[in-house]
Amino acid sequence: MRKIYEAFAFLVVCSVFFLDTINANATTLQQLGVQKTEEGFRTIFFLKGELPEKVNTKTRPTVRVQFTKFEVLPSIKPDEILTTSIIKEVKFKTGKEGTITITIADPKAHVEYIVLPTIPPKPGTYRLIFDIIPSGYVIPVEEPTSLKTKQEEKIKPEENVVSERQWKVKTVQKEATTKAAEIEAIPFDEYIFREAEAAFQRRYFNKALVLYNSYLQRNKLAHRKQVLLHRAMAYYELHKEEWHKYGFEMIQLFEEALKETGNISEVARIQCIIASLYRRLGVVNRAEKIINTLMSKSLPSEVLGCIWKEIGLIKLAKQQPVEAISSLYKALSQQITTGERAEIHYTIGKILVETGAYKEALYHLNNAMELEPTIYQKTSDIIKQIGTALFGMRKFKSAQRMLIWYLNLKPDSKEKDLLWAQIAECFYQQNKLKLAERLQNHVMVEMPDTEGAYIIMLRRAQMLEQKEKSGIFQAEMVYEELSKKSLPLPLREITYFRWAVLNVREGKLEKALKIVNNYISTTPKNMPLDNFLELRSNILAQIIINFRLKEKYQQIVKLYEQYQNDVPKTSSVIKALAESYEALGSPDRAISFYKELLNSSGQNSEAILLKLAKLSFELRDLDGSLSYLNQLKSDAFLKEKLLLLVKIKREQNDWKGVLTSLNKLLAKDNSYLKDKNLALLYLEALIKNERCNRAMEFAKQAIQNIAGLTKKEQLEIYKARMQCAIHLKKLNEAIAAAHKAIETADEEDVRCGLLYQLSKLYKQQGKTKDVELCLQKLALCKSELWKRFAEQELSFMKLNRRTEQQ
Numbered sequence: 001m002r003k004i005y006e007a008f009a010f011l012v013v014c015s016v017f018f019l020d021t022i023n024a025n026a027t028t029l030q031q032l033g034v035q036k037t038e039e040g041f042r043t044i045f046f047l048k049g050e051l052p053e054k055v056n057t058k059t060r061p062t063v064r065v066q067f068t069k070f071e072v073l074p075s076i077k078p079d080e081i082l083t084t085s086i087i088k089e090v091k092f093k094t095g096k097e098g099t100i101t102i103t104i105a106d107p108k109a110h111v112e113y114i115v116l117p118t119i120p121p122k123p124g125t126y127r128l129i130f131d132i133i134p135s136g137y138v139i140p141v142e143e144p145t146s147l148k149t150k151q152e153e154k155i156k157p158e159e160n161v162v163s164e165r166q167w168k169v170k171t172v173q174k175e176a177t178t179k180a181a182e183i184e185a186i187p188f189d190e191y192i193f194r195e196a197e198a199a200f201q202r203r204y205f206n207k208a209l210v211l212y213n214s215y216l217q218r219n220k221l222a223h224r225k226q227v228l229l230h231r232a233m234a235y236y237e238l239h240k241e242e243w244h245k246y247g248f249e250m251i252q253l254f255e256e257a258l259k260e261t262g263n264i265s266e267v268a269r270i271q272c273i274i275a276s277l278y279r280r281l282g283v284v285n286r287a288e289k290i291i292n293t294l295m296s297k298s299l300p301s302e303v304l305g306c307i308w309k310e311i312g313l314i315k316l317a318k319q320q321p322v323e324a325i326s327s328l329y330k331a332l333s334q335q336i337t338t339g340e341r342a343e344i345h346y347t348i349g350k351i352l353v354e355t356g357a358y359k360e361a362l363y364h365l366n367n368a369m370e371l372e373p374t375i376y377q378k379t380s381d382i383i384k385q386i387g388t389a390l391f392g393m394r395k396f397k398s399a400q401r402m403l404i405w406y407l408n409l410k411p412d413s414k415e416k417d418l419l420w421a422q423i424a425e426c427f428y429q430q431n432k433l434k435l436a437e438r439l440q441n442h443v444m445v446e447m448p449d450t451e452g453a454y455i456i457m458l459r460r461a462q463m464l465e466q467k468e469k470s471g472i473f474q475a476e477m478v479y480e481e482l483s484k485k486s487l488p489l490p491l492r493e494i495t496y497f498r499w500a501v502l503n504v505r506e507g508k509l510e511k512a513l514k515i516v517n518n519y520i521s522t523t524p525k526n527m528p529l530d531n532f533l534e535l536r537s538n539i540l541a542q543i544i545i546n547f548r549l550k551e552k553y554q555q556i557v558k559l560y561e562q563y564q565n566d567v568p569k570t571s572s573v574i575k576a577l578a579e580s581y582e583a584l585g586s587p588d589r590a591i592s593f594y595k596e597l598l599n600s601s602g603q604n605s606e607a608i609l610l611k612l613a614k615l616s617f618e619l620r621d622l623d624g625s626l627s628y629l630n631q632l633k634s635d636a637f638l639k640e641k642l643l644l645l646v647k648i649k650r651e652q653n654d655w656k657g658v659l660t661s662l663n664k665l666l667a668k669d670n671s672y673l674k675d676k677n678l679a680l681l682y683l684e685a686l687i688k689n690e691r692c693n694r695a696m697e698f699a700k701q702a703i704q705n706i707a708g709l710t711k712k713e714q715l716e717i718y719k720a721r722m723q724c725a726i727h728l729k730k731l732n733e734a735i736a737a738a739h740k741a742i743e744t745a746d747e748e749d750v751r752c753g754l755l756y757q758l759s760k761l762y763k764q765q766g767k768t769k770d771v772e773l774c775l776q777k778l779a780l781c782k783s784e785l786w787k788r789f790a791e792q793e794l795s796f797m798k799l800n801r802r803t804e805q806q
Helices: 002-007 078-082 147-152 188-201 205-217 224-258 264-280 284-295 301-317 321-332 338-355 358-371 381-392 396-409 416-429 433-446 451-465 469-483 489-505 509-521 530-549 553-562 571-583 587-600 605-618 622-630 638-651 655-668 670-674 676-688 692-705 711-727 731-744 748-765 768-779 784-805
Strands: 027-036 041-048 054-056 062-066 069-072 087-093 099-104 110-117 125-133
Touching: 069 087, 078 087, 110 188, 188 205, 188 224, 205 224, 224 264, 264 284, 264 301, 284 301, 301 321, 301 338, 321 338, 338 358, 338 381, 358 381, 381 396, 381 416, 396 416, 416 433, 416 451, 433 451, 451 469, 451 489, 469 489, 489 509, 489 530, 509 530, 530 553, 530 571, 553 571, 571 587, 571 605, 587 605, 605 622, 605 638, 622 638, 638 655, 638 676, 655 676, 670 676, 676 692, 676 711, 692 711, 711 731, 711 748, 731 748, 748 768, 748 784, 768 784
Parallel strands: 027 069
Antiparallel strands: 027 041, 041 125, 054 062, 062 099, 087 099, 110 125
8 A cells, every 4th residue: 555655646636636547456436425524525435446547626517537447336325325415416437437427516616635545554445535615605514423422332234334434324415414423524624634644654755745735725723833844854755865856945844844843852853954955965064054053952862863973974075084984983872763873884884995994894884784674775885885895805705796786786877887897806806717707808898988898908907917028018008008098087097007017017117207207297186196206206216226327427417307306315316316416527416415315324424425525625625525534434445535635735735734644645555656646746745845865766766666657747757856856966866867857858848948957957067068068959949038048158158168268
């Protein structure tokens, strides 16, 4: 009966009334009666079978009820029972397209009708009730039979009593008194209210809603508050699965009921429902405001359960899953119905599935199923969530069963391609490879360009990666093909990430970088890119390190300057950058990276300090260079330290410091003097410090022992030796050194200067002939200065010679 009465709208207005028919036998009239009411007469037909096909009240003075097939029990005599001052005649036509025709004496009479179940309801039975109200007058109301009298009266056996009291009139005069004394004549409004409440309690919400609206249209106030509240609840229950379509109408009805509802608990419950509707309609802030107002009041546990549940769902709508679960747990601690408890467990389970807490999710989802075993009939998603949780827990056989069950419930699910792909993976994990492959092929053929098909392609690419070189090549082709598709963002992310990682693994770092850059540049700015930024950093680090091994310093600097914010500052990368800038002649940039390396690693700090000292020296920051050198404590870099220290002292013109540092170096190892640069510097320091004996001795050793001396370097040694000999007044050694220097000198100016120096040495020895010979050679110099000097000296010598002869 419930399915029948929920399927049809019951009208109480004067209009054409069409009802759908059901497959059944002929409708049989089992009983009928008439009752005097406050306004007129009520005619009641007790019927069994299908509902009327059509009821027509517009053809007055006749009212016609049409059935697909109609029969009447032989014992029923309508003329004897139903004829009154208003009802002129009642006729039946049985068989196919049977009818009941009521002829009304007053052609302007008002007719209302309603279809109601019998009391108590019996399968297949119902009442068709007509209220006929004469025009222009109201029939006086008779005193109703008291309830006590009704109970005391006995019904005669021959009246054939059925499931409810019979209403039967044998003869009815103009005043239309009833023979059935047990029938209480009540106002039609009260009758409608009682029937509406009965329908509401039995959850016949469609019927109840129509009756409540009919009651309100009659402007009766006796039960207005209750009618408004129950009408809103009936409308809500009737359309709550279509809240997106009827939500604002529900809110309007509830708010109308709130204006006349005084009970605090009842008001709070309605407000909680209104908040729920606002939240589902996307007006989350309005919903939250209502709930916050409710939370400030002292409310019973059953209302608090609704409120905490709604707080949880609002938090969920605001992307706060942890806070949502906390509030939903509080709702579970309140006095709520089993259905609400099941719904909350389902919601918690769904949140936990989305966050990957599959074990805890399964606990709540199973609880929901235990509390309300039929929950899957209205919320089939719970089966999918259980399947997803089992899949996440790698219980593939159970997951497969649940997901197939869900698809049986929702064969046209928008996610069917994804779910079939997941089921195929379950088969694959159970080693049912052929079945998995067949299902995958089915999805790709029957559901191409769907998320499920793309997932299968990704899965196959992953399996190809595990094969040899040919498999890797095929996998890359799959990724490249997928990259051309219009993929959902999560799948697009997976595709590009795996594709880039595959190229990294194969050593194709620059191609991997290009793939990552392509993804980043074509992804909406509001989407998270953390994984790709991290991958790009790792790729950049590997490229830089590889370039360093190949001494591609220019490429390293170019890459760094392009991706400054993305290059990771690992010790290997910083070292590569420092060396690159050093090699490219940017000591200031190199110093900044060496400092960073020194602070970050602490490893090889002595080598880094030496680098910093050298680079600071290049920048002529002598104090900074000395500061770094002073931090060197070990002997590992003693030679480099002393050499740099010598250069610094030389720049500072501190020749005593130069000699001191060089002596420290030679004290450690004499072999350092085999380095010609160091040897020449040592010779210069000896001379500057007037250590001429040692200088002359060292100069002789240097010429003999140091290989690879250039003529210029040899010249410097001879000149130093000559200067020391002059200083020590060892003229013969000075002259010998001067001759060697002249032989070595390539530049004419230098050679001429040495000839001049040699002439002076000979002059000191009084060797006029040798002096003259030197001046003659000096006169051959191209320089006019030397020529004039030589010619003047030669003229002066000739003049002296003549004077002496005279």
